[in-house]
Amino acid sequence: MRIFYEPSLSPEQTTIHLNQDDSKHAIKVLRLKNGDEVLLTDGKGYFYESVISDSNPKKCLLEIVKVEKQEKNQSYSVHIAIAPTKNMDRIEYFVEKAAEFGIDQITFFTSKNSERKVLKVDRIERILVSAIKQSKKAYLPIISELQPFEACLKNIQESERFIAYVPENPEHHFFKELPKSTESIIFVGPEGGFTPEEIELAKSYNVKPVSLGNSRLRTETAGIASCQIIHLKNL
Amino acid sequence: MRIFYEPSLSPEQTTIHLNQDDSKHAIKVLRLKNGDEVLLTDGKGYFYESVISDSNPKKCLLEIVKVEKQEKNQSYSVHIAIAPTKNMDRIEYFVEKAAEFGIDQITFFTSKNSERKVLKVDRIERILVSAIKQSKKAYLPIISELQPFEACLKNIQESERFIAYVPENPEHHFFKELPKSTESIIFVGPEGGFTPEEIELAKSYNVKPVSLGNSRLRTETAGIASCQIIHLKNL
Numbered sequence: 001m002r003i004f005y006e007p008s009l010s011p012e013q014t015t016i017h018l019n020q021d022d023s024k025h026a027i028k029v030l031r032l033k034n035g036d037e038v039l040l041t042d043g044k045g046y047f048y049e050s051v052i053s054d055s056n057p058k059k060c061l062l063e064i065v066k067v068e069k070q071e072k073n074q075s076y077s078v079h080i081a082i083a084p085t086k087n088m089d090r091i092e093y094f095v096e097k098a099a100e101f102g103i104d105q106i107t108f109f110t111s112k113n114s115e116r117k118v119l120k121v122d123r124i125e126r127i128l129v130s131a132i133k134q135s136k137k138a139y140l141p142i143i144s145e146l147q148p149f150e151a152c153l154k155n156i157q158e159s160e161r162f163i164a165y166v167p168e169n170p171e172h173h174f175f176k177e178l179p180k181s182t183e184s185i186i187f188v189g190p191e192g193g194f195t196p197e198e199i200e201l202a203k204s205y206n207v208k209p210v211s212l213g214n215s216r217l218r219t220e221t222a223g224i225a226s227c228q229i230i231h232l233k234n235l
Numbered sequence: 236m237r238i239f240y241e242p243s244l245s246p247e248q249t250t251i252h253l254n255q256d257d258s259k260h261a262i263k264v265l266r267l268k269n270g271d272e273v274l275l276t277d278g279k280g281y282f283y284e285s286v287i288s289d290s291n292p293k294k295c296l297l298e299i300v301k302v303e304k305q306e307k308n309q310s311y312s313v314h315i316a317i318a319p320t321k322n323m324d325r326i327e328y329f330v331e332k333a334a335e336f337g338i339d340q341i342t343f344f345t346s347k348n349s350e351r352k353v354l355k356v357d358r359i360e361r362i363l364v365s366a367i368k369q370s371k372k373a374y375l376p377i378i379s380e381l382q383p384f385e386a387c388l389k390n391i392q393e394s395e396r397f398i399a400y401v402p403e404n405p406e407h408h409f410f411k412e413l414p415k416s417t418e419s420i421i422f423v424g425p426e427g428g429f430t431p432e433e434i435e436l437a438k439s440y441n442v443k444p445v446s447l448g449n450s451r452l453r454t455e456t457a458g459i460a461s462c463q464i465i466h467l468k469n470l
Binding site: 093097100101102135173175176213214215216217218221224225228229231232235 | 328332335336337370408410411448449450451452453456459460463464466467470
């Protein structure tokens with residue numbers, strides 16, 4: 001069954017109008033009719049089973065018949081802070097892959113060597129919406145607007161904090177340093193890497209430099225690698 | 236220093252002509268001159284330090300001054316057999332990422348649900364050549380032409396054999412099943428997955444079905460995930 005994403009939904013609602021794009025898609029493309037079932041999610045953990053009561057292709061009306069919370073069965077969370085790459089395809093690729101592995105939050109930041117200083121978050125959100133629809137998840141990962149590195153450091157909520165850094169000591173591999181069952185964040189730098197000053201700044205916020213292995217990884221690969229490492233650590 | 240890839244080189248040689256493309260690149264683009272140093276690799280484990288003795292932009296002559304073998308310090312090998320995706324970009328992306336993490340061999344196969352039955356291996360090879368140049372490696376991963384699934388099964392050299400399969404029993408995660416320090420191969424299926432018959436066929440060749448986790452991964456993501464899992468297991 002096709003899932004529609006309606007971020008405005010809340011569990012108390014008994015009816016909802018699909019937005020114009022989704023109304024058109026449901027009625028004109030999928031050719032749904034009055035009485036047909038539609039599944040909705042608010043991206044905040046709820047699924048809404050509903051039935052079409054007015055198949056208006058501009059403003060399709062649905063009656064919600066059942067609301068169900070999707071339990072998060074994870075004992076850990078995945079938060080990756082990443083400097084968007086110069087090439088937009090590469091950062092979109094990271095987002096797509098992270099959504100496949102499963103991610104709770106993506107924070108975008110700019111640092112000294114960032115080549116990209118502007119980011120259209122709406123394109124990123126569309127990739128995430130499409131991913132939760134495909135994988136039938138009720139949680140949309142949280143994403144932030146692009147912000148300066150230090151602002152990110154100041155806002156860290158997680159107790160376990162890491163920064164991917166071509167290391168002085170390659171023994172400190174992220175996979176070994178990350179404890180199980182924790183809320184963690186890892187920072188992944190831009191193509192040019194972090195400066196030594198930025199690493200010192202991170203350390204002053206209790207962020208620990210870690211290695212992602214002997215190979216030099218591109219930014220988006222380091223992001224994907226970090227995401228998978230967190231999941232594997234929590235197997 | 237820029238590295239040139241010359242697969243015809245062998246350690247006994249004392250001189251070599253760069254091919255036409257590389258000659259042009261070295262002399263016209265990089266503006267190298269007689270006496271300038273150039274590093275070459277044969278992709279089979281050797282680096283060749285050389286000096287330009289005739290800066291001919293069509294047929295640049297080099298004298299080899301030192302040959303050095305790059306030791307493989309891996310106690311394990313990474314071999315991924317994968318069904319190319321319908322969308323060529325996706326399989327190229329897998330190849331690029333696998334080369335970043337490090338891979339020894341990629342075998343391409345077709346199975347029942349394969350949507351792609353033709354594959355231009357030369358494009359794949361160009362990606363791999365570019366990757367070993369960037370990461371300064373002397374080993375080019377071995378790649379095969381596209382071949383039928385069963386032919387691949389018959390040709391397996393590795394003792395540890397796996398197939399990524401949305402499992403009956405998700406406890407058999409590849410990360411847990413793979414022993415350390417072994418030569419292994421893992422098969423990753425096409426978009427439509429393997430058929431139950433193919434899984435049975437694989438089992439008859441002592442290939443073990445394993446899970447890559449709870450999320451449903453795209454083909455190229457499963458390939459990247461498998462590659463990283465092998466490296467992490469051998470940390």
